[in-house]
Amino acid sequence: MSKSPVTVAVTGAAGAICYNLLFRIAAGDMLGTDQPIKLRLLEITPALKALEGVVMELDDCAFELLDSVEIGDDPNTIFDGVNLAMLVGARPRTKGMERGDLLEANGAIFTAQGKALNAHAADDVKVLVTGNPANTNALIAQSNAPDIPAERFNALTRLDHNRAIAQVAQKAGVPVSAVTNMTIWGNHSATQYPDVFNARINGENAFEVLGSDFDWVENTFLPTVQKRGAAIIDARGASSAASAANATLEHVQNWVLGTPESDWTSMAIPTSGAYGIDSGIISSYPVTVTDGTTSVVEGLEINDFSRAKIDASVAELREEAAAVKELGLI
Ligand code: NAD
Numbered sequence: 667m668s669k670s671p672v673t674v675a676v677t678g679a680a681g682a683i684c685y686n687l688l689f690r691i692a693a694g695d696m697l698g699t700d701q702p703i704k705l706r707l708l709e710i711t712p713a714l715k716a717l718e719g720v721v722m723e724l725d726d727c728a729f730e731l732l733d734s735v736e737i738g739d740d741p742n743t744i745f746d747g748v749n750l751a752m753l754v755g756a757r758p759r760t761k762g763m764e765r766g767d768l769l770e771a772n773g774a775i776f777t778a779q780g781k782a783l784n785a786h787a788a789d790d791v792k793v794l795v796t797g798n799p800a801n802t803n804a805l806i807a808q809s810n811a812p813d814i815p816a817e818r819f820n821a822l823t824r825l826d827h828n829r830a831i832a833q834v835a836q837k838a839g840v841p842v843s844a845v846t847n848m849t850i851w852g853n854h855s856a857t858q859y860p861d862v863f864n865a866r867i868n869g870e871n872a873f874e875v876l877g878s879d880f881d882w883v884e885n886t887f888l889p890t891v892q893k894r895g896a897a898i899i900d901a902r903g904a905s906s907a908a909s910a911a912n913a914t915l916e917h918v919q920n921w922v923l924g925t926p927e928s929d930w931t932s933m934a935i936p937t938s939g940a941y942g943i944d945s946g947i948i949s950s951y952p953v954t955v956t957d958g959t960t961s962v963v964e965g966l967e968i969n970d971f972s973r974a975k976i977d978a979s980v981a982e983l984r985e986e987a988a989a990v991k992e993l994g995l996i
């Protein structure tokens with residue numbers, strides 16, 4: 667018997683990330699090639715015409731799994747009964763713009779969307795925020811959705827996770843599949859901390875396999891991963907789109923279908939004390955998802971260098987949270 671459709675809302679649906687995301691969702695790359703999908707696509711009014719063009723292209727793919735596509739500019743309608751909400755739409759950072767500048771601009775969007783999800787989403791809804799500043803936008807949405815369990819709100823750090831894996835694989839001269847147990851801690855920003863000390867290469871400690879080269883970790887690996895988003899904006903004149911779409915899809919895939927048995931992934935989740943990070947922010951952690959339950963990987967060794975970097979990123983998240991609280995958004 668065929669599965670009943672899952673209703674997936676995606677915002678910013680006429681934007682660059684979604685142009686790389688929607689077709690893969692409809693093809694079954696995210697939830698499996700036996701899972702029918704109902705797509706609900708949200709845009710702002712001026713972008714609805716462009717979105718109609720995207721829908722024509724979705725039609726023209728004749729995806730067998732695509733049960734229906736609805737578009738609109740009202741989150742209350744688009745989020746009605748959704749099982750998954752992928753909040754991609756936001757104002758992207760452009761050259762010279764700091765992430766802090768985005769807090770206020772995006773606050774209104776995520777307040778309204780949090781309220782609409784609270785009122786209309788299905789009981790099992792999971793919400794992933796990709797739109798920047800992702801962690802704090804997720805916090806705003808979560809704070810405005812008091813009836814949805816807090817842990818159903820995640821922010822995307824999977825792109826950073828994948829970037830860190832790629833850098834380690836290139837340095838070690840191994841395929842990316844050899845690099846496991848990577849962790850991004852903290853904020854999806856330049857303060858994020860990609861943790862090579864707990865990563866593995868072919869099952870061995872990655873730092874040691876790389877020759878215990880602390881200088882490379884501190885002066886090449888960290889800044890490369892932390893500033894990769896800005897480097898792409900500088901090179902392309904626009905923020906990452908295909909890789910961000912891929913990471914968004916992989917996050918949801920692991921969240922719904924689970925993480926591989928011998929590995930973990932990075933997800934920004936509401937904090938509740940693990941690794942000394944008190945509640946009140948949405949911070950990236952090493953997590954596993956088993957039988958639908960997300961768990962922080964416990965017992966990792968955090969050296970002094972790592973602790974200081976994690977603390978700095980967490981401090982930035984607390985500053986962002988304080989700023990949006992001051993603005994009355996949470
Ligand atoms: P884009 O400008 O191409 O598309 C964004 C779309 O969102 C636009 O079509 C816009 O009309 C729409 N939008 C704006 N406000 C909306 C609202 N209230 N409701 C619905 N739609 C709305 O940008 P993009 O390249 O697709 O990037 C989207 C976001 O993702 C940006 O904030 C970007 O910074 C962020 N991003 C995050 C990561 C990450 O790893 N977390 C990586 C890359 C990009």
Ligand code: LMR
Pocket residue numbers: 758759798825894895896898905906910
């Ligand atoms: C990225 O990491 O590529 C983006 O978050 C960069 C940005 O600010 O849009």
